[in-house]
Amino acid sequence: MNLILFLIVNVVFCYMATVGFGVILNIPRRGLNECGIVGVIGWLVYVCIKDCFSSSMLANLLAAFSIGMGAMFCARFKKMPMILFNIPSLVPLVPGGQAYRAVRYFAIGKNDLALSYLVQVGMIAGSIAVGFFLAEFVSQVYFKIHGYSQQ
Amino acid sequence: MNEMKRDELAMEVVLTAGKLMIESGADMTRVDDTMYRLAKNAGIKEPRIFETTTGIMMSAPKSKLTRIEPINERSINLEVVSRVNDLSRAFQRGELSLEEVDERLNRMKTTTPFFVFPWQLLAAAIVSSTLLVMYGGSFLDFFPAFFAGGIGYAVYWYINTRFKVKFVSEFLGALVIGLCASFVVRFHLGTSMGMITIGAVMPLVPGVPLTNAVRDVLAGHILSGISRGTEALISACAIGFGIAVVLRFF
Numbered sequence: 001m002n003l004i005l006f007l008i009v010n011v012v013f014c015y016m017a018t019v020g021f022g023v024i025l026n027i028p029r030r031g032l033n034e035c036g037i038v039g040v041i042g043w044l045v046y047v048c049i050k051d052c053f054s055s056s057m058l059a060n061l062l063a064a065f066s067i068g069m070g071a072m073f074c075a076r077f078k079k080m081p082m083i084l085f086n087i088p089s090l091v092p093l094v095p096g097g098q099a100y101r102a103v104r105y106f107a108i109g110k111n112d113l114a115l116s117y118l119v120q121v122g123m124i125a126g127s128i129a130v131g132f133f134l135a136e137f138v139s140q141v142y143f144k145i146h147g148y149s150q151q
Numbered sequence: 152m153n154e155m156k157r158d159e160l161a162m163e164v165v166l167t168a169g170k171l172m173i174e175s176g177a178d179m180t181r182v183d184d185t186m187y188r189l190a191k192n193a194g195i196k197e198p199r200i201f202e203t204t205t206g207i208m209m210s211a212p213k214s215k216l217t218r219i220e221p222i223n224e225r226s227i228n229l230e231v232v233s234r235v236n237d238l239s240r241a242f243q244r245g246e247l248s249l250e251e252v253d254e255r256l257n258r259m260k261t262t263t264p265f266f267v268f269p270w271q272l273l274a275a276a277i278v279s280s281t282l283l284v285m286y287g288g289s290f291l292d293f294f295p296a297f298f299a300g301g302i303g304y305a306v307y308w309y310i311n312t313r314f315k316v317k318f319v320s321e322f323l324g325a326l327v328i329g330l331c332a333s334f335v336v337r338f339h340l341g342t343s344m345g346m347i348t349i350g351a352v353m354p355l356v357p358g359v360p361l362t363n364a365v366r367d368v369l370a371g372h373i374l375s376g377i378s379r380g381t382e383a384l385i386s387a388c389a390i391g392f393g394i395a396v397v398l399r400f401f
Binding site for chain 2: 009010013014016017019020021023024025026027028029031043080081083084086087088090091092094096097099100101102103104106107108129132133136
C-alpha cells in the first residue's frame with residue numbers, strides 16, 4: 001500500500017514538475033504532454049535503480065539514457081526538435097541535495113567535507129552526461145540505418 | 152544583377168534564422184542543419200557557415216558575398232526554435248517563397264505565443280514544491296516551498312527582464328529564496344530549511360545551457376560547448392553564492 005502511494009505521488013508530481021519546467025522554458029503547447037511523459041519515465045528508472053541497487057551513479061546514467069531515448073521517439077513522433085523533450089525531463093536529476101550540502105559546508109568553513117560533496121556533484125553530473133552521450137550515440141546509429149528524416 | 156540581389160536576400164534570411172535560433176537557446180547541430188538547409192534551397196552555391204554562441208560568419212564564395220552577424224543577447228524560448236525549424240522544412244518542400252520566409256522570420260519575435268508571467272510564476276511554484284516532495288522532503292514543507300519558489304522566481308524574472316543583468320538575477324533570486332526558507336523555519340511554519348531551499352532553487356537551474364553544452368561538445372562544436380558550459384557554471388555559482396550568504400549570516 002505504501003509502495004503504491006509512493007509510486008503514485010512520484011508519477012503525478014514528476015509529471016507536474018516536468019510540465020512546469022516546460023512552461024518556464026516556453027515549450028510549444030502541443031509538446032507539453034509528451035514532455036511530461038518522458039520526464040516520468042526517466043524519474044521512474046532513476047527511483048527504481050536507486051532503490052534496488054543503491055547506486056546513484058548507475059541510476060543517473062540509466063535515467064539520462066532512457067530520457068534521451070524517449071526524447072528521440074517523441075521527436076520523431078511529433079516532428080519537433082529533440083531538445084524540447086530533453087531539457088525539462090533532465091531537470092529532476094540535477095544533484096541539488098549534494099550541491100546544497102557543498103555550499104553549506106563551504107559557508108561554515110568545513111572545506112574538506114564541502115570538497116567531498118563537490119566531487120559527488122561532479123561525478124553525478126558526469127554520469128548524466130555519459131548516459132546522455134550513449135542515447136545520442138544510439139540515435140545517431142538509428143538515423144544512419146533508417147535514414148535521416150524529419151525530427 | 153538580379154541573381155546578386157537574390158543571393159543577398161537569401162543570406163539575410165539564413166542569418167536571421169540562425170540568429171533567432173541561437174538567441175532562443177537551440178543546440179548548434181540544429182542551427183547548423185537549419186541554416187545549411189535554408190541556404191541550399193535558396194540557391195546559394197557552396198555556402199560556408201561558421202557559428203558560435205556569440206556570432207555567425209557566413210560566406211558564399213561563388214557570388215563573392217560575406218556577412219557577419221553578432222549575437223549579443225541570449226534568452227530561452229524554445230517555441231521559436233521549433234518554429235524556425237518548421238519554417239525551413241516548409242521552405243524545403245516549396246510551400247513558401249523566400250520573401251515569405253523573410254517576412255515571417257522578421258515577425259517571429261512578436262508573433263510567437265508566450266506563456267504570460269502569471270503562468271510562469273505558477274509553474275515555478277509547482278516545480279519547487281513537487282520536486283521537494285520527490286527528493287524526499289516532508290509534505291509539511293509543500294506550501295513553504297511553493298511560496299518561496301514563486302517569490303524567488305518573481306525576483307529573478309523581474310531583474311532579468313527589467314535590468315537585463317544575467318548573473319545578478321540568479322544571485323538575488325537565490326538570496327531571496329534562502330531568506331524565505333530561513334524565516335519560514337524560524338517561525339515554525341516549515342521543518343527543513345535545506346529541503347525548502349533545494350526545491351525552491353530548482354526553477355533557476357540553468358537547464359538549457361547545461362544540456363546544450365554537453366550536446367555541443369559531443370557534436371564537435373567545442374567552442375560553443377565550452378562557452379555554454381562556462382555560462383551554466385557561472386549561473387550555478389551565482390545561485391550557490393546567494394545561498395551561501397544566507398547560510399553564513401542568518
